[in-house]
Amino acid sequence: MSRLPLVSTETADTEQAELLTEVQRQLGRVPNLYAGMANSAATLRGYLTMRDALTRGKLTARVREQLALLVASENSCNYCVSAHTMRASRMGFTDEAIAATRDARADDPHANAVLHFAREVIRSHGRVADAAIDSARRHGVSDAELTEIVGHVALNTLSNYFNHVAEPELDFPPVPPAKGGAMTTRWRQASKVVLVEGYSLLARDGRPVRTIDDVSVTIEGGFLHVKVPGSDEIQIVSAPAVALVTYPES
Template sequence: MSRLPLIQPEDATGPAAELLAGVRNVLGVTPNMVKAMANSATVLDAYLEFNAALADGVLPVGIRERIAILVAQENECDYCLSAHSFAASRQAKLDNDELRRVRNGTSSDPRSEAIVGFAAAVVRCRGDITEEQLRQARASGLTEQEIAEVVGHVALNVFSNYFNKAADVEIDAAWPSVRHDL
């Protein structure tokens, strides 16, 4: 059971009601995470705006979902691991073998592996990457824009991981539950 109340869209008022309605319009559902974030319309708005801004970047959905899965695995966030594994299988058509590879910081696709590897370095070093790690990312073909966006996606996912863990948000029934312990 969540440590924060899950604000139901029909009970929400003011900015929180508008934000929850927007999420439902886009996704067709209102995930438990956003219901918990709706305890502060400011937090929910910050998350949604950050997410929307990064979605307009150069990294395609399959890469974004890989980063989210890797970060959730590293942070042991079962809520995000479940949500993003579900999204990655549906939206990016990643199979179970690829999902497992990504959780371990690799990929069957060399370009995806370079990006996931760099994201793993960023999250594991808490942003304090070495010149060698940055050189390897560039040598793997990552552009400066992609490098910047990988860091942004790591930060976005750390935010949602920490929120979900702190609030102990219950995994939505619509998604298969995925546990961080491989």
């Protein structure tokens, strides 16, 4: 259960409702991150405004997604790693490219330089050495892009840290963070698990089903482990096979 309430259009005030409606328009739904951040309309507005501004910068949409995934992985944000893994997959990134991104690597030399510099910014808390800036410039990263990288680190760190504080229910296919420090592998009660087409779990009566209710789950090594009440068997599915996991409100 989220440690901060999730604001809905039914519980929102006028300003909160305006912001959540804009999120719905942009994304097609309101992920729990935004519903939690809406507790402070000022914070959500600031986040959305900065995100919108950075989409108009020099860095491409693919590189921006790589930055979001890298920062989430460095900050051990399970929620954001899961969200950006799904988005990267939809943008055509392979599993290998996603894993490489989380390790600050890319086949494209420019993107590789961007990711390396971003990781230096994160790990040095902004106190990067002259050599890091020189290396990025040698690989074609402009001064405008260097500046935007810092902006993206700040933007995504905001969402990562907010998730650490609020712990909203994960509403994306689960993927563990690479750094692992903040992630817990304890069993949790899930009200619903939904798999993508072509995958199934065994229900209580032994039938293969794509949707199963009221089970225990945990995430380990990129796999969702599922325990059905009344059975000692642990069923395991890979993260890409999971469409949705929801948790009870209390």
